[in-house]
Amino acid sequence: MFKNYLLVAYRNLVRHKSFSLINISGLALGITACLLIGLFVHDELQFDKNVPDGERIYRVYTQQTKTDAPETFAPVAPMFATTLKQEFPEVEQTMRILMQNSVNLLEVGDKKIYVGDDLMVDSTFFDVFQLPFKYGSAAKALNAPTSIVLTEEVARNFFGDENPIGKEIKVDKSTFNVTGVLENSLDKFHLKVNFIVPLAAAELPAERMKKWGWQQFFTYVKLRPGADAKQTQAKLRAYLNDKVQPTLPPDEKLTSVPVLQPLHQIHLYSSNFKYDSSVKGNITYVKALSLIAVFILLIAGFNFVNLATAKSMQRAKEVGVRKTIGASQQQLMLQFLSETVLLTLASVVLAAVFTSLLLPALNAFTGKTMEFDLLANPALLGVLVLLTVVVGLVAGFYPALVLSSFKPVKVLKSAVVTDGIFGRVQWLRHGLIVVQFALSVFLIICALVVFGQVSYLHNKELGFNREQIMFFPMRGQNMNQQHEAFKNELKQVPGVVSASIGYGFPGDQVAGDGIIVPANGERKDHPVTQLMVDYDYIKTLGLQLVAGRDFSKELTTDKDHAFIINETAVKELGFGTPQQALGKTVEWEVWNDRNPDSLKVGKVIGVVKDFHYKSLYDKLEPAVLQIFPDAYWKVAVKMRADNLGSSVDGVKQVWAKFSPESPIEYKFLDDNFEEMYRAEDKLNTLLWVFTGIAIFVGCLGLFGLATYAAERRKKEIGIRKVLGADVSTIVGLLSKEFLKLVLVAAIIAFPVAWYVMHEWLQDFAYRIDMPLWAFVVAAVAAGTVAFLTVSYQAVRAATANPIKNLRAE
Amino acid sequence: MIKIENLEKIYRTDEVQTKALNNVSLAVNEGEFVAIMGPSGCGKSTLLNIIGLLDEPDGGSFRFGSTEVAHVSERQRSKLRKEHIGFVFQSFNLIDELTVAENVELPLIYLGMGAAERKQRVEQVLEKMKIMHRRNHFPQQLSGGQQQRVAVARAVVNSPKLILADEPTGNLDSRNGNEVMELLTELNEAGTTIVMVTHSEHDARYAHRVIRLLDGEVVLENVQQPFTV
Incomplete structure (x- = not known):
C-alpha cells in the first residue's frame, strides 16, 4: 500500500513539474535560511562554553552612575583585582589584561611579521582560563617577565612544526622566550589572542597599579565553587563605598559601580560596552535572527500548505475514486501525509545542498568557521530528520484532512470543487498573505x-580632507628620536603635499583626558579629547580655523603654552564664541611618568571648525589640540592624487632609511x-x-x-x-x-x-x-x-x- | 439482495428543500440486472449513490443482504463497499497517475491482499477484458472504450456481489457502448448483480427489469425479461 502511495506521489510530482519545483524549492529556501541562521546562532551561543569552570568565571566591568544615559566601560582600574583577591575570601583567583591596541613586530631570525592581538596579562591568566596547551604547560608559562605563550598558528608561522619551547622570539626588539604553545581551539574564545606575555614585561610603575581611577584593565575573577556572584558584587560595591571612596581626593572619586558579568555572557551581552576589545556578538541580533528563522519556516510551511491545498482540488477525483473503492479516511490521510513528508524530504535534501553551497559565503561574511558536515555531526542529521518529519506532518495535516474529507458523491460528479472547508478559512489564507x-x-x-x-x-x-592620506605608526627608536628629520624627508618625496606626526588622527585611536579651566578661583576639570599634534596637523588634514591661528614653529611658546580647541569645546568649556575663546587659559596634567605632577598651562590660540575624528555614531566631543612630541607615534602623509603609487614608494624608501629593521605597515586614512x-x-x-x-x-x-x-x-x-x-x-x-x-x-x-x-x-x-x-x-x-x-x-x-x-x- | 423501503433523501440549501427521493421502495434480487431510468433530476443517481453506500438516506430502510445499512458508520460502509460493491462511472474515473494495471489493482490493495495474488487477479481480469496489452499504459493513452473497460475491470477485480453502473455508456460512441454493455451482460450471466442508471432505452434493454423514477418517486417497474435465480 505504501508503495502505491509513493508511486502516486512521485508521479504527481513529475507530472506537475513546475508546480512541484516551486513548492519544493520554496520550502527548501525557507529551510536553507533556517539552517544557515541556526548554524550562526548555534555558533554564537558556543562562545566560551569550552572554558573549564566557566560558570565560576566573571568579568568585572563598571557602569557610570552620574550621567543620564549610563555608560558601560569594559576596562577597570588595577585596584579592583588587587582588592578582590585580598579582601574577598570567596574569590579563588583574579587576573588582569592590560587594555592596549597595538600591532607588534615579531622576529625570529630573518623572519619579521606584524602581529596584533597580543595579551599582556597577570601571571594568573592560566589559573582563570585553563586553555589547552600543545607544548609546554600552564603552570610556569608566565613566570618570567620574558615569557611568551604563542598560539599554534603564530608558532607555526615562525617555527614550522617543531616544538619551539625555549626558543627566542623578539617582540618589538625585546627578546622573549617561548614557554608555551596553545592548541588551536580559540576560535570560540571571547578574547582575540595571537600571543600572551606577562604584564611584568610592560614594567608599569607600581604607583600606577595602586590607582582606582586608571581604567585600563580587563579584569576577571574566578569564584570558589558555591560562591554567589550577586553577593560578591554587592559586597564589592559596599566595600568601595565604605572603604575606598573616603580615601580618594575629591576629583578622583569613583563615579561608577562595578558589575560581575558571567563569562558566558561576555560575547553576546556586551555590545554597548565602551573600550571593549573582546570578540563581540549581539544578543539582540541572535534573538532577532532566531525569530526570523522561525518566522521564515512558518511562512514557508504555510505557503507549502497553501499550494498543496490549492493543488489538492485537482486531486478530488482521485480521492473520490479511492473512497468509492473502499479507502478509509485514515488511509487517505496517511497517503497524503506520506506525500507531504516525501515533498518535505526532497526540500530538506535540497536545503542541505543549498546550505553546503552557501556556508562558505556565510563564513566569509561572518568571519566564522562553521561547518555543515552531516556525517561528522549525527546531531545535525537528527535535526534534519526531525525537521522533515515535523514539517512534513504539520504542513501535510491540513491538506490531508481537507482532501480525505471530500465526499465522493460530490467530487466525482463535478470537476470543480467549489465549496466546503476551503471557503471557510479564506480569512486565514488572506491573513497569511497580508503578514x-x-x-x-x-x-x-x-x-x-x-x-x-x-x-x-x-x-x-567630515570637516577634514580624508582623501589620499597615507597613515602608519612609527617604528623603532631611531625613527622616534629623529622624527623631525624623518618628517622633513617625507615632505621631500615627490607628490607629498604635507606630513604630520602625532597621536589622534581621524579614524584612529584618540585619547580622552581632562582639561582644566581655571575660573573664579576654581579649577574645573572637563573631559575632552586630546589630539597630540605637530605644526603640520591642521594643514595635512585640511582643517578650517574659525578663529585665531595655527601653531607656529616661529613662536617658541606654542610648544608649551598654546592650545587650539574645536567649536564644541568652545561651548562645553563655557567660552562663549570662538573669538571670545581666544586667549583663555587652560591647564593640562601632563602625561609624564617621570614627573607625575607637572602641569602644562597655556592659552587658547585658535579654534578649528568641528570635524569628525570618530565615527558618526559618536556625537562630536570637545577636542583640544596641542603640541606634544612625547606622543609622536603616528604619521599621516598627504599626497597628490596623481602618481599616488610612486609617492607611496617614495615614503617607503624614506621609512627604510630611518627604520630598516621594521617593515612599514600602512593604510589610507x-x-x-x-x-x-x-x-x-x-x-x-x-x-x-x-x-x-x-x-x-x-x-x-x-x-x-x-x-x-x-x-x-x-x-x-x-x-x-x-x-x-x-x-x-x-x-x-x-x-x-x-x-x-x-x-x-x-x-x-x-x-x-x-x-x-x-x-x-x-x-x-x-x-x-x-x-x-x-x-x-x-x-x-x-x-x-x-x-x-x-x-x-x-x-x-x-x-x-x-x-x-x-x-x- | 437489496431491499429498500420508504427511502427518503432531502437536499437542503438555505431556503429551499428539495426532495430527491420520496417514499422509494424497491427490491433487487441476487443475480438480477436492473436498469433505473428517468429524466434528469429525477433522483436516479441519488438512489444509486445510496445503494452504493456513498450517500446516506434521510429516512426509510435499506437492507443490503441481511444487514440494515441505512445509517451505519462510514467505516462500516467503506468495508461493505470494498468487499461487495464495484462501481462503473460515466466518466470512467480512473486515476490519471496510475497505469491500467495499477488502477485495477487498487481495490485489492485496500482489501489488504498479498502482492502475488493481486498480480494474478489483475492479470486474469485484464485478460478477460481484453486489455492485457495495454496494462502499462496510463489512462490518457487509451480510447474512451478502453478506459471504460479498465473501469469495469477495476469494478470486478475483487469479485463483488453487486456492480453499480452510472450511465456507463454515456461518454462512449455506440460501438464502444455496446461492447461495454456486452461485458456487463457477461458479468451478470456469471452471477453478478447489476444495477445500472441510464438515459438510454437501448442500454436498458440489456437489463431484466427497468425501474422508472420521476421527481424522486418510483412510477413504474416493469419486467422486460424473465430471469431465474
Missing part, C-alpha cells in the same frame, strides 16, 4: 533606510572610516538578502493563493467569458483582490518600519532624515511584484477555453 507582504514591505523599507544611512556614513562631509562602518555595510547586505527571501517567499504564497482562486473561479470565469468579458477584465478581476491585500500589508508595515528605523537611526549621532520615498517605493515594489505573480495565473485562467470549464460542471 508575508507586510514583512516584505517592512524589509524593503528597512533596506532602503539602512542603505541611505550607510551611503550617508560613507559620504558625509579613509580606509579607517570604511572599517568603522563595516557592521552597517554588513547589515545593509544582510537586509537585502532577507528582503529578497521575503519577497520570494511572499510571492510563493501569493502564487499559491492565485492558483487556488483561479481554480475555484474557473466556472465564473467561463461564464463571464461566454457573456463577453475580455482577458484584461478578467485579469483585473482576479488581481484586484490581491492588490487589496498588499495595500493592507503596506498599511500595517508602515508604522512598524517607521518605528524600528527611527530607533535604529537614533544610534547615530549623525543621521539621515527618515526618507518618506522609501515607504512609497516599498509599497509600489511589493504591489508590482504581487501583480506580476498573480497575473500569471490570472492570464492563464482568462485565456482558457471557457467551454471546457463549463462543461466540466
